[in-house]
Amino acid sequence: MKVPITELQERVSNLQDSLQKKGIDGALLVQRADTLYYTGTAQNVHIYVPREGEPIVLAYRDFGRAQQESSWEVIQLKGMSKIPNHIQEAGLPLPEKLGLELDVLPVNQFGRYRKTFPDASLVDISSEVRLLRAVKSEWELARLEKSAQIHAQVLEYAKEVLHPGMTEVELEGLVEGKARSLGHGGYVRMRGFDSEFHFCVITSGARAAVPSCFDGPVTGQGISIAHPNGATMAQIQTCEPIIVDMVTVVDGYQIDQTRILSLGPLAENLIKAYEAARLVEERIRCALVPGRVAGEIYEEILTWVRENTPYEDNFMGYRTGQVRFVGHGVGLELDELPTISKGSKEVLKAGMVVAIEPKFVFPGVGVVGIEDTVVIEAEIGARYLSVSPRELAVL
Incomplete structure (x- = not known):
C-alpha cells in the first residue's frame, strides 16, 4: 500500500x-x-x-x-x-x-x-x-490495528496446534508460517546497535528464565551459542508457563504482545504472579496520559510492585538480570520512543504507541507476565491496540 x-x-x-x-x-x-x-x-x-x-x-x-x-x-x-x-x-x-x-x-x-x-x-x-x-498518525494507527488483528489470529492458532512433547522450535515454526500466511511482513526492525530479534520468542518452563545479551526481561535460551535468544529444541511440558512473545508487522508497523499458555494448570504462586502482572499492566495503561514524564511513571510502578507484591526481586528479570524499563515505543522499529524507563525525561504525547510488558521471572521455574501495545490518547489512559484475551490460557 x-x-x-x-x-x-x-x-x-x-x-x-x-x-x-x-x-x-x-x-x-x-x-x-x-x-x-x-x-x-x-x-x-x-x-x-x-x-x-x-x-x-x-x-x-x-x-x-x-x-x-x-x-x-x-x-x-x-x-x-x-x-x-x-x-x-x-x-x-x-x-x-x-x-x-x-x-x-x-x-x-x-x-x-x-x-x-x-x-x-x-x-x-x-x-x-x-x-x-513516536507520535503516530491515524494512517499509521490503522496499520497497527490491522497488525493486532493478525496477532490475535496467530495466537489462537498457537493454542490449536500446541501439544505436549512438541519442541519450542516446532511451535515457533508453525506460528511463523501461520503469521506469514495472514500477511505478517517478516522483518522486525530495531534501531539499537547490535540488536537482533526474531519475530517471536517461544520459550517455556525454566528455559524462559535464562538471562541473555538481549535487553529484555524474557529472551529464552536460544538454539545455540550463536543464537542465544528464543526457542530451543527442548520439548514443551505440561503444567509449565509457555511464553509466546510475538511481533506481527503490517506495512512495516509492529504490534508487540506476550501471552502465557499452559498445558494443564500452573502452580498457585505462578497464577498469583500472573494476576499481579495484569494489575501492573493496567496501572501503567492508566498512567500513560499526555503530559506525564515517562521516568516518573517507571518509578511509581517500581514502588507499587515493592509495596504490594512479594515479587520485587523477580520483576522484569531476576535481581542483577533485571532490566530498567516496563514499556517501550513501537512502530516501524521495535525499540522506539518513548521508553517507560529509569530516568527517562520524555514527556508523553497523544498518539505515542507503547508496548507495556510487566513480567515476573522465577529462576529454575519459569516466567509469567503479559505484554500489550497501546496508544496514548487522553486523560483516562491509553487505549489497547492489542485485541487478544488477557486471561491466562490453560489448555
Whole structure:
C-alpha cells in the first residue's frame, strides 16, 4: 500500500519545524526506518529535507522500485559525491549546518559525508526524528490495528496446534508460517546497535528464565551459542508457563504482545504472579496520559510492585538480570520512543504507541507476565491496540 502524499507532506513539515527551531539548514537521512517513514519506500535511498521547500529523494538501488513506491518525485543517485549537485539543481543552497542520524550512522559513512559537505557543520538530528516518529498518525494507527488483528489470529492458532512433547522450535515454526500466511511482513526492525530479534520468542518452563545479551526481561535460551535468544529444541511440558512473545508487522508497523499458555494448570504462586502482572499492566495503561514524564511513571510502578507484591526481586528479570524499563515505543522499529524507563525525561504525547510488558521471572521455574501495545490518547489512559484475551490460557 502506497503511503499517501498528504501523509508524507505532514511528516516532512513537522521535521522542518524542528530544523527551524534548531537552526539547522537541512537533514540528510539514510537509515532504513527513517527513509521509509519520510519517503514511503524501503529501497536504498537518501532523503534531503531542507528547512523550507520540497524534500529531495535520491535512490541508489532500486531506482525503478523507489519511483513506483514513493509518492515523492525520485531522482537517481549515481554516487554520494553527487548529492550537493542535486541539492543545488533543486534551487536550494548547500547547508551550512547539516543534520545526520548520528545515533546509527557508521563512522566510515560519517567520514564520507564530511568529505561530501566539507564546509558544513554536521550535527545530530536523530533525537528530533525519533520523537517525531513516536507520535503516530491515524494512517499509521490503522496499520497497527490491522497488525493486532493478525496477532490475535496467530495466537489462537498457537493454542490449536500446541501439544505436549512438541519442541519450542516446532511451535515457533508453525506460528511463523501461520503469521506469514495472514500477511505478517517478516522483518522486525530495531534501531539499537547490535540488536537482533526474531519475530517471536517461544520459550517455556525454566528455559524462559535464562538471562541473555538481549535487553529484555524474557529472551529464552536460544538454539545455540550463536543464537542465544528464543526457542530451543527442548520439548514443551505440561503444567509449565509457555511464553509466546510475538511481533506481527503490517506495512512495516509492529504490534508487540506476550501471552502465557499452559498445558494443564500452573502452580498457585505462578497464577498469583500472573494476576499481579495484569494489575501492573493496567496501572501503567492508566498512567500513560499526555503530559506525564515517562521516568516518573517507571518509578511509581517500581514502588507499587515493592509495596504490594512479594515479587520485587523477580520483576522484569531476576535481581542483577533485571532490566530498567516496563514499556517501550513501537512502530516501524521495535525499540522506539518513548521508553517507560529509569530516568527517562520524555514527556508523553497523544498518539505515542507503547508496548507495556510487566513480567515476573522465577529462576529454575519459569516466567509469567503479559505484554500489550497501546496508544496514548487522553486523560483516562491509553487505549489497547492489542485485541487478544488477557486471561491466562490453560489448555
